[in-house]
Amino acid sequence: MPDRTHAGDANRITREYLDSLLIEMRHIGAVLPDTSFTLFGHTFSTPIATAALSHLKGKDGNGMVQMAQACADTNAPCFAGMGDEEELAQMLSTGAKVIKIIKPYADREMIDRRIAHAKQAGVLALGMDLDHSFNHKGEHDVVLGIPMAPMSEAELRALIHTAELPFVIKGVLSVTDALKAQDLGAAGIVVSHHHGILPYAIPPLLVLPDIVKAVGGKLKIFVDCGLNDGYDAFKALALGADAACLGRVIMPPLQAEGAPGVSAVITRATEELRGAMARTACGTLADLEPGLIWRV
Secondary structure (H helix, E strand, O other), X not given: OOOOOOOOOHHHHHHHHHHHEEEOOOOOOOOOOXXXXXXXXXXXXXXXXXXXXXXXXXXXXXXXXXXXXXXXXXXXXXXXXXXXXHHHHXXXXXXXXXXXXXXXXXXXXXXXXXXXXXXXXXXOEEEEEOHXXXXXXXXXXXXXXXXXXXXOHHHHHHHHHHHOOOEEEEEEOOHHHHHHHHHHOOOEEEEOOOOOOOOOOOOHHHHHHHHHHHHOOXXXXXXXXXXXXXXXXXXXXXXXXXXXXXXXXXXXXXXXXXXXHHHHHHHHHHHHHHHHHHOOOOOEHHHOOHHHEEEO
């Protein structure tokens, strides 16, 4: 029998799909590229964001705070995952523009407390990570000892309404959920399979064009999962994403060098993106379009 040990590894499938996407060169009319873009009222220097990570180990300190410092230093969007109020306050004190993603805690009062604190602390936007509602057995998930429970559409709609800030739903991997998020009043979505949480999950960039077409520019679209550099980001942006999130690729330099290590990753990825834009005649991010991407 064939070895199927890694047959359903969504991370491997995603990486193979990313590598199957090639970039068309264009030179006539090219200009120096500008990677700036505006998101939820703030103009960033780069569409390279950090993913909604949690509990990171940094060099001689809190890795989440050091990651936020890197985002402040590079003027890049910063997502924050699971973490307490004190950590979020420290992240915001760096000057980073933080999008706080809250998990679907079974204790709904915990959700309310986290949202109230995040708003008071001054986050750029709020959101919810729906990926961890269930475990791989189809039971309610438990993350670091904290029980989770799925949010009903009515609960999500009420949460988005009371948030009073742009709200981002993370864990969207279908046109169906993208349209539901739009209907519920979300301002954005993160197209993601949460680092292969579902075996055989669709690569985010495979479903991305259909999602972009379906929502018609009414949602900000972030892409997560397996993006490692500026070329991966270029592919995501060309296929319709507004920003591309780097996750695990920032962890080793964060542990070794702290904020400067993450800044170097964001800067290098932005330079790679800018270089690809220059060689495809894209003067701004708005010039990127699906025709630049070919599939092997």
